[in-house]
Amino acid sequence: MRGVQAMSELDDIKRKNTEQLDQMSTDDLEELLKAKSQSSENTDMEDVFSILEVIEKREKTNPSGKYTGVDAAWDSFQKNYRPSSKEAKSIYDFAEDTKDNTSYPSDVKKLEDINLFRRDRRPLRRKALLRMACVIASVVIVLFSSTIVARAFGFDLWGAVAKWTSDTFGFESKDTTDEGTVTGPPVIKYVDLAEALYDYNIAAELVPSWIPNAFSLADLKILETPKKIVFDAVYNNDNKSITIHITDISEGTNGSYEKDEQYTTIYEKNDIIHYIMTNNEQIVAIWMNENYECMISGNLSEHELKKMIDSIYER
Amino acid sequence: MMLSKNEQGLFIETLYREMFTQLNIYAQNVLRDRSLGEEAVQDTFRIACIKIDELMASSNPKGWLMNTLKNVISNMKRSRARMLRMLFVAAEMNEASFGSVNDDIDPEIMYGGVISSEDFALLKKIVLERYSILEAAEELGISVEACKKRLQRIKEKFKKNFE
Numbered sequence: 001m002r003g004v005q006a007m008s009e010l011d012d013i014k015r016k017n018t019e020q021l022d023q024m025s026t027d028d029l030e031e032l033l034k035a036k037s038q039s040s041e042n043t044d045m046e047d048v049f050s051i052l053e054v055i056e057k058r059e060k061t062n063p064s065g066k067y068t069g070v071d072a073a074w075d076s077f078q079k080n081y082r083p084s085s086k087e088a089k090s091i092y093d094f095a096e097d098t099k100d101n102t103s104y105p106s107d108v109k110k111l112e113d114i115n116l117f118r119r120d121r122r123p124l125r126r127k128a129l130l131r132m133a134c135v136i137a138s139v140v141i142v143l144f145s146s147t148i149v150a151r152a153f154g155f156d157l158w159g160a161v162a163k164w165t166s167d168t169f170g171f172e173s174k175d176t177t178d179e180g181t182v183t184g185p186p187v188i189k190y191v192d193l194a195e196a197l198y199d200y201n202i203a204a205e206l207v208p209s210w211i212p213n214a215f216s217l218a219d220l221k222i223l224e225t226p227k228k229i230v231f232d233a234v235y236n237n238d239n240k241s242i243t244i245h246i247t248d249i250s251e252g253t254n255g256s257y258e259k260d261e262q263y264t265t266i267y268e269k270n271d272i273i274h275y276i277m278t279n280n281e282q283i284v285a286i287w288m289n290e291n292y293e294c295m296i297s298g299n300l301s302e303h304e305l306k307k308m309i310d311s312i313y314e315r
Numbered sequence: 316m317m318l319s320k321n322e323q324g325l326f327i328e329t330l331y332r333e334m335f336t337q338l339n340i341y342a343q344n345v346l347r348d349r350s351l352g353e354e355a356v357q358d359t360f361r362i363a364c365i366k367i368d369e370l371m372a373s374s375n376p377k378g379w380l381m382n383t384l385k386n387v388i389s390n391m392k393r394s395r396a397r398m399l400r401m402l403f404v405a406a407e408m409n410e411a412s413f414g415s416v417n418d419d420i421d422p423e424i425m426y427g428g429v430i431s432s433e434d435f436a437l438l439k440k441i442v443l444e445r446y447s448i449l450e451a452a453e454e455l456g457i458s459v460e461a462c463k464k465r466l467q468r469i470k471e472k473f474k475k476n477f478e
Contacts, residue, residue: 030340030344033340033341033344033345034344034345037341037344037345037385045378045381045382048341048381049337049377049381052337052340052341053337055340056336056337056340059336059340066343066349067336067339067340067343067349068339068349068353070331070332070335070336073335073339073353073356073357074328074331074332074335076353076357076449077331077357077360077361080357080449080452080458080459081357081358081360081361081449081459082361082364083361083364083365084460086365088361088365089365090358090361090362090387090390091354091357091358091361091448091459091463092358092387092390092391092394092448093390094394094466094467094470190396191400192400194399194400195396195397195399195400198395198396198399199392199393199396201346201347
């Protein structure tokens with residue numbers, strides 16, 4: 001009897017989740033999808049399919065024109081992509097690229113525990129459904145709060161004002177939000193900062209192509225929080241170091257940076273104002289470009305720092 | 316029980332028609348690009364055809380496809396990022412003589428004869444202009460498979476000469 005009651009509760013939770021998703025706009029569902037795609041948990045696939053089902057249902061009744069119809073896609077598949085033999089490979093399998101990361105699922109067995117397309121109809125685990133309910137509830141709150149404006153239209157760069165006091169410097173926006181918690185270490189190791197930004201579909205000119213001789217990349221970290229992505233690259237040369245720090249500030253700025261009391265100057269390049277200052281014998285440049293707050297700091301001369309900045313825009 | 320080729324074909328088509336839209340919505344949003352998203356899904360079903368026995372043995376074909384799509388997207392991003400890096404590494408090695416990567420300099424000169432103007436144009440379309448392989452192939456009037464092989468050869472040339 002308790003089993004029947006639990007099943008009923010689970011069905012109820014699932015129905016409520018679907019109802020909540022149904023009430024969200026397609027744009028918000030797509031944003032939720034993007035957020036979910038960052039998760040490495042296989043169990044999140046249940047949530048992803050629930051979102052996809054809602055969007056698909058809407059596309060069927062009211063096509064947005066954003067997505068190719070299945071008949072045209074099937075024709076293209078038959079004509080352009082269908083392999084001629086079982087020896088064929090993925091279109092993006094360029095041998096050395098996929099040596100360490102096969103295109104095929106390596107952990108299909110794990111997926112068999114998930115109630116998606118499976119042949120046995122065991123109920124979804126209660127924990128997973130409750131977790132999904134919490135996720136949807138929190139997303140709904142976030143999306144329908146005042147920050148939705150910033151999310152939908154991008155961070156208000158015009159409202160961001162460079163503000164400095166005698167010992168701090170930072171960009172300030174009208175909307176200051178809690179940055180949330182770090183979700184975990186990066187999964188992919190990158191060999192340079194430009195590659196990492198490209199992988200995150202960041203097209204803005206942010207990375208210097210010139211770095212002083214003898215400096216080489218020592219560390220590259222990418223930290224993702226629910227509210228921002230931070231790229232941190234450190235270049236070393238003996239005891240000297242240069243740090244490049246790029247933050248996606250679509251939802252708020254980094255806050256302030258420490259600086260020495262006296263020196264703040266402005267360097268304009270490519271119609272972007274770069275604020276140059278010193279802090280503890282290091283020179284620091286801070287600027288904003290599109291939705292990104294950028295910083296270079298290190299044991300550099302002002303001439304070298306400006307040369308690095310110039311090189312960002314030379315490509 | 317072993318299925319015939321026709322039965323396997325029917326299985327793929329049924330699955331394709333059932334799953335294409337959902338997978339396409341996912342890929343397009345993750346890649347933020349219509350043609351690249353669609354190509355990722357097409358490649359997923361290409362792999363499904365190649366690994367048909369594994370797919371049919373799976374108790375969760377829908378999950379199998381989604382997992383494959385995620386891996387395809389990941390490989391796609393990695394391949395493109397490496398091609399971009401390849402362009403810049405090669406350009407940096409020649410930078411002292413020829414300056415930066417741009418259209419004013421003949422790529423045949425800039426890349427020391429390693430790459431032809433046609434190959435450079437293809438690489439630029441794929442890497443910098445975010446063409447799908449199908450879009451690039453259609454412009455060149457060749458098949459997707461031939462375009463892939465051409466990219467593979469360009470990569471090998473770069474690797475041999477600049478790494």
